[in-house]
């Protein structure tokens with residue numbers, strides 16, 4: 492098997508820990524959130540996990556294995572399959588009919604059972620589970636836990652005489668992630684402060700308003716975007732990921748009055764003709780007062796980007812008000828976009844993206860210093876002197892089954908201090924795109940207004 496650290500990083504890729512601001516069941520706000528259920532969906536990882544857990548244990552001691560429902564059930568099952576120790580199943584609640592049994596499976600009184608738990612925090616729910624198992628005259632001496640949040644649970648159980656074996660704890664996990672560029676030193680320090688019960692400040696300082704930003708921005712496209720936002724009371728950019736000219740123009744006509752910009756992927760239009768596609772689109776943008784954002788995501792050397800921008804059938808330079816570009820080609824690769832605004836891709840919304848915190852840090856340096864850049868696309872906050880555009884917004888879904896991960900408007904304005912939300916399928920796939928655009932516009936605007944009012948800090 493690979494090293495424990497490599498194994499953890501494999502697990503981390505499945506999205507089991509998130510950093511930010513989360514309200515726990517107890518009402519306490521935490522700078523990180525753990526959910527190990529995704530581990531069960533990767534058979535190789537689950538099998539390896541079972542073996543890592545088994546390796547730590549005095550296996551001869553146990554007659555039975557039992558997982559604490561629900562997250563640990565597949566883990567306990569995998570451990571049973573790997574070790575041939577029989578599995579029993581504990582119900583969350585006793586059946587209200589029939590046998591009213593709390594424990595299912597074959598066991599005898601007096602047998603010793605290993606309890607398996609995914610995450611231990613205060614340990615209170617484990618104490619309850621243990622007492623329920625013990626009420627069935629099954630002995631519990633050892634508990635094995637995948638991740639210890641280091642918030643007193645291990646000590647509580649040990650004080651009651653149980654042995655607690657933990658595979659990972661949050662401190663070592665933070666160290667691994669820092670080493671790997673996923674967390675900064677400051678972020679790790681905050682997590683340690685939180686774990687030690689110290690007061691930590693969540694950045695809830697009031698954000699800059701569009702009026703304030705309008706005074707500070709230099710680029711004419713930034714100014715236009717902010718002016719339209721204020722005039723329409725909208726921070727919505729509709730992503731028109733449709734594939735025919737007719738659909739594109741119909742969508743622009745319907746949502747035009749409610750948006751600040753229409754985002755295109757012009758190369759997915761199958762019947763593209765400059766005259767028939769772009770000319771009427773330009774007319775609609777003038778009629779309904781929205782800008783055109785071509786989401787080309789340039790990612791080449793300057794010379795090639797310039798050709799892609801100015802030549803070919805699309806001639807983006809002639810009609811787009813602003814474009815998206817990766818910054819992977821370096822500072823000078825952005826020089827060619829000098830008649831439009833550039834939105835730099837700092838962080839992506841898709842699962843497993845390679846835009847780690849160290850990449851984002853470097854990308855931001857270019858983003859902040861290049862005069863053509865008006866803002867960035869990111870899923871984390873960026874300095875307020877530029878505009879933040881956030882895709883991956885949907886009111887109904889949390890993902891699309893293809894790696895997209897969605898947030899709500901409330902989250903992106905309050906936590907990330909976004910300036911503009913980008914909504915694709917939430918609008919163009921809706922039965923009534925105009926109504927959907929109006930509701931995203933209102934949700935977005937209300938979330939923005941609310942985010943202006945947050946001044947208090949939290950404990």
Ligand code: 5BU
Nearest residue numbers: 730836839840868882883895914915916
């Ligand atoms: P959706 O249908 O709302 O998921 O569409 C989102 C749009 O934003 C789509 O056109 C993507 O190409 C674009 N996008 C994104 O979703 N996430 C990113 O990180 C970047 C762009 Br960069």
